[in-house]
Amino acid sequence: MPKIHVSTTVNGDTVEFLCETQETVLDVLRNTLGLTGTKEGCGTGDCGACSVLVDGRLVCGCLMLGVEAEGKEIVTVEGIGSPDRLHPVQQKFLEDAALQCGFCTPGFIVAAKALLDSNPEPTETEIRYWLAGNLCRCTGYDKIVRAVQDAALEMKGQQA
Amino acid sequence: MTYEPKTLKVVGTRPIRHDGADKVTGRANYGADFKLPGMLWGKVLRSPHAHARIRAIDVSKAKALPGVKAVITGGDMPMPDGGVTQAGESAINTQHLAKNLMARDKVLYDGHPVAAVAAISESIAREALDLIEVDYEILPHVIDVEEAMKPDAPLLHDDLFTQNVEPKPEKPSNVAQRIFVGKGDMEKGFSEADIVIERHFTTKPVHQGYIEPQACVANFAEDGQAVVWCSSQGQFLIRDLCVNMLGMEASDLKVIPAEIGGGFGGKTTVYLEPLALVLSHKAGRPVKMTMSRGEVFRSTGPTSGCAIRAKIGALRDGTIVAAEMDLKFQAGAFPGSPVGAAVMFATAPYDIPNLSITGWDVCVNVPKIHAYRAPGAPNGAFAFESVIDELARELNVDPIDLRAKNSVAEGSKAPYGPTHGPLGGLECLSAAKNHPHYKANLGPNQGRGVASGFWINIGGQSAATVVVNRDGTIALVEGCPDIGGTRASLAMMCAEVLGIEAEKVRPSVVDTTAIAFNDVTGGSRVTFATGKAVVEATEDAVRQMRERAAKMWDIEPDSVLWRDGAAHETGGEGRSLTIAQIASKAAKTGGQIMGHASINAAGAGPSLTTHMCDVEVDRETGRVTILRYTTVQDAGKAVHPSYVEGQMQGGAAQGIGWALNEEYIHDEQGRLLNAGFLDYRMPVASDLPMIDAVSGEVPNPNHPFGVRGVGEAPIVPPLAAISNAIYDATGVRMRDLPFSPPRVLAALEEAERAKG
Amino acid sequence: MARVVLSGDLGRRFAGGEVEVRVPGDSVRRLIRALDERYPGIAGHLEAEGMAVAIDGVVYQDALLEEVGPDSEVYFLHAIRGGRA
Numbered sequence A: 001m002p003k004i005h006v007s008t009t010v011n012g013d014t015v016e017f018l019c020e021t022q023e024t025v026l027d028v029l030r031n032t033l034g035l036t037g038t039k040e041g042c043g044t045g046d047c048g049a050c051s052v053l054v055d056g057r058l059v060c061g062c063l064m065l066g067v068e069a070e071g072k073e074i075v076t077v078e079g080i081g082s083p084d085r086l087h088p089v090q091q092k093f094l095e096d097a098a099l100q101c102g103f104c105t106p107g108f109i110v111a112a113k114a115l116l117d118s119n120p121e122p123t124e125t126e127i128r129y130w131l132a133g134n135l136c137r138c139t140g141y142d143k144i145v146r147a148v149q150d151a152a153l154e155m156k157g158q159q160a
Numbered sequence B: 001m002t003y004e005p006k007t008l009k010v011v012g013t014r015p016i017r018h019d020g021a022d023k024v025t026g027r028a029n030y031g032a033d034f035k036l037p038g039m040l041w042g043k044v045l046r047s048p049h050a051h052a053r054i055r056a057i058d059v060s061k062a063k064a065l066p067g068v069k070a071v072i073t074g075g076d077m078p079m080p081d082g083g084v085t086q087a088g089e090s091a092i093n094t095q096h097l098a099k100n101l102m103a104r105d106k107v108l109y110d111g112h113p114v115a116a117v118a119a120i121s122e123s124i125a126r127e128a129l130d131l132i133e134v135d136y137e138i139l140p141h142v143i144d145v146e147e148a149m150k151p152d153a154p155l156l157h158d159d160l161f162t163q164n165v166e167p168k169p170e171k172p173s174n175v176a177q178r179i180f181v182g183k184g185d186m187e188k189g190f191s192e193a194d195i196v197i198e199r200h201f202t203t204k205p206v207h208q209g210y211i212e213p214q215a216c217v218a219n220f221a222e223d224g225q226a227v228v229w230c231s232s233q234g235q236f237l238i239r240d241l242c243v244n245m246l247g248m249e250a251s252d253l254k255v256i257p258a259e260i261g262g263g264f265g266g267k268t269t270v271y272l273e274p275l276a277l278v279l280s281h282k283a284g285r286p287v288k289m290t291m292s293r294g295e296v297f298r299s300t301g302p303t304s305g306c307a308i309r310a311k312i313g314a315l316r317d318g319t320i321v322a323a324e325m326d327l328k329f330q331a332g333a334f335p336g337s338p339v340g341a342a343v344m345f346a347t348a349p350y351d352i353p354n355l356s357i358t359g360w361d362v363c364v365n366v367p368k369i370h371a372y373r374a375p376g377a378p379n380g381a382f383a384f385e386s387v388i389d390e391l392a393r394e395l396n397v398d399p400i401d402l403r404a405k406n407s408v409a410e411g412s413k414a415p416y417g418p419t420h421g422p423l424g425g426l427e428c429l430s431a432a433k434n435h436p437h438y439k440a441n442l443g444p445n446q447g448r449g450v451a452s453g454f455w456i457n458i459g460g461q462s463a464a465t466v467v468v469n470r471d472g473t474i475a476l477v478e479g480c481p482d483i484g485g486t487r488a489s490l491a492m493m494c495a496e497v498l499g500i501e502a503e504k505v506r507p508s509v510v511d512t513t514a515i516a517f518n519d520v521t522g523g524s525r526v527t528f529a530t531g532k533a534v535v536e537a538t539e540d541a542v543r544q545m546r547e548r549a550a551k552m553w554d555i556e557p558d559s560v561l562w563r564d565g566a567a568h569e570t571g572g573e574g575r576s577l578t579i580a581q582i583a584s585k586a587a588k589t590g591g592q593i594m595g596h597a598s599i600n601a602a603g604a605g606p607s608l609t610t611h612m613c614d615v616e617v618d619r620e621t622g623r624v625t626i627l628r629y630t631t632v633q634d635a636g637k638a639v640h641p642s643y644v645e646g647q648m649q650g651g652a653a654q655g656i657g658w659a660l661n662e663e664y665i666h667d668e669q670g671r672l673l674n675a676g677f678l679d680y681r682m683p684v685a686s687d688l689p690m691i692d693a694v695s696g697e698v699p700n701p702n703h704p705f706g707v708r709g710v711g712e713a714p715i716v717p718p719l720a721a722i723s724n725a726i727y728d729a730t731g732v733r734m735r736d737l738p739f740s741p742p743r744v745l746a747a748l749e750e751a752e753r754a755k756g
Numbered sequence C: 001m002a003r004v005v006l007s008g009d010l011g012r013r014f015a016g017g018e019v020e021v022r023v024p025g026d027s028v029r030r031l032i033r034a035l036d037e038r039y040p041g042i043a044g045h046l047e048a049e050g051m052a053v054a055i056d057g058v059v060y061q062d063a064l065l066e067e068v069g070p071d072s073e074v075y076f077l078h079a080i081r082g083g084r085a
């Protein structure tokens, strides 16, 4: 099967890859680029484990083709936070024990960051509806919602 | 090693888990995150039929496809001698497992593997599957458990004879076995009763729903030595099942545990690993296999759908004098449903003098049922806690008071026999009754339900090694995969015994060649049993350090006391030495210091729990909304309270999903119609409120910190709690799961019609 | 002599109903031997994989050498691991 050449930006780095036409952004990230932080839970857009930011928008990596990444800017969980400091969402997930198995966590971190970037003071209901595309089977969401609330407070404090 | 009350410095606090940073940054490696040079991709061809005979399989075209390196069918897989492998909550019959891994002459469910390929890319492997030709003779199938028990039902196995019935059956059937628990005199019990209530309930198969699909990499070398990387609830179980399946020796196979993305019992068996090993052996290259979500639903264990008859008899004053239950459980394609646990625990929160509970394990054309959180118990509790609620209404007493009046307590007897030690049933009930939730007002179409649950918790085999580093920090080595923060709770117990901070202990879950055998992570056993092993191993290290200090001071070890991370001389000059001071001199005092323990832990204390929930029922659509939810559970001792709460919240959420929406839906041909998260509807964040988790602490006398298991019990009460709440809101009793909008609507309309 | 209760299936199968018997033996293994003399064939059943024993309310899996006190209450349980799922 012929492969297509794609150039894109991933976590700030210019990246080029070859992909088959049916391969998704998720396949490319995980199998070609070795960025396995983004997870596959369903491959059909129903679980959010594959959440990434594409040009700042939250998308399911499993629903976007690799070839569609041409010229786009992709941010994955590996691109969130810095080597000396976790992002407040990551930090609050740890402090609030918002993960058990942790498999859904990268998707939630990316989705929650996208929420707080666009809506710094979400209500509990807004958080719950925004995160309704991300499945977690372990936590019952209670501690996840609280971690996002705490991260919002923390980020507000940092700005002030 | 028994419980002693003491002041604790680490146990009971909430440190950040040791594997946390890896998991919020995407560094943690799960089952599908691993790859090797030269790796092939393996894929499985699955039956599209619920029940069919395989007349022939032609793999020649698939083999001829460029890039395909190996193709296998049932004939390529060895058939092991019989026998049983223990798997935590399960006992696995190896011949059944072999036939489940890859069908031989018959397929028994939609999704049953019939062939597998390994190729140089995923897309070629997929293409190869399309080229395999299977000639099926379709047979009649049966999925409903009561249908499957009928004498003329389609037969899954012609060599299956019901066990444990008299007289021994002469004809094969789908009923694998009968299980009975009982005591007292039923006739007398029911004749004394002033009120008798008898009802029928049904549930559908539901899936564990872990978000991480099964995945593994296998590498089989020419000398017969093999390695498997996979995510599971127990690397030792995976090793033992694989070597049993393939006729290998335990030392031939090393299983390296990946991080696990949820299991809930579903990852206590093998589906892919033996296939990957055989493919790797044939191809001479490493093989990676991952399941799609559709494959997870179609081929990995759901838990049983069932049909239950429950009958209860009580005196006017609320004393329950007799209970009789008949529980029919789907086993799936091969015998082995969790009906045994349902039989033992359905009535276990209560002390009932006359009991007769019979369970039936029945083969049907769905995937082999596998363990799911407190396997069997939620089904049984759904029925029994519903009739208890009816009884409370009939008697016009508070449902919590009725439960308390009949509750088990220390000294009462379990339905399965033994006399209970201390347990927290009454404590949970009174905490629930005094909770502000129980007094809160309800609006129109809103209702409140209560239900209790019991889970026995298990102990089992665990090992731990405590390595004292030269700088005084600790490496804690253990063998139970960490699904929900057990690294943290184990490291905390180690730190507590040493008298240091939890952060100074680095816990690792290691492969099958690096520690002695451990039972699986399951049955709520790790914090209890592995915790006990960790405490013993740490005490062993402390003993050695006291001896070293004694040597350095030239005194008797008995004159050295251990406190706050240091050895102290009890008399004399009152000297002290820290762990670092002792460890840095270890080479000179007898070599490095390492504590060990390998145990088979007994005496896991049962968990009791009471849930209450408020619902609102939309009379137009039948939709049930959970407004408020509170769980109260006796954890014995919460080592890391956040993760104990997390278990309670997560279990409740799974129970809510089971109650409201989750079910396997089959078409006329027995094919699974909803093999994806879109149509198999698990709860999302917007479906749920915050879940208040109250953890009571009645210490387990058989654990140094009083720990009981915590993970299973929370899924037991929700089904009945929600059904009882719906009744409270609408006056309509839901006895068939799930309470999805169309069913609730139909029940409401039916009730209207009946009213006329 | 320990008090052994054969309840549920075990009682039905070997004693025609629940029975409580006094048997000599200071370990689970000795108890099982003594029981087998009274109820021939029961040993194979009790030593099978997956059987557990409760001694004074404490549940042991795969117990064999476990001590049994002179007044202990002993029950054998089946499928203690939560069913054969």
Ligand code: FES
Pocket (backbone or CB within 6 Å): A039, A040, A041, A042, A043, A044, A045, A046, A047, A048, A049, A050, A051, A060, A061, A062, A063
């Ligand atoms: S893997 Fe993309 S949504 Fe599930």
Ligand code: FES
Pocket (backbone or CB within 6 Å): A098, A099, A100, A101, A102, A103, A104, A105, A135, A136, A137, A138, A139, B211, B261, B262
């Ligand atoms: S923490 Fe396991 S799925 Fe969310």
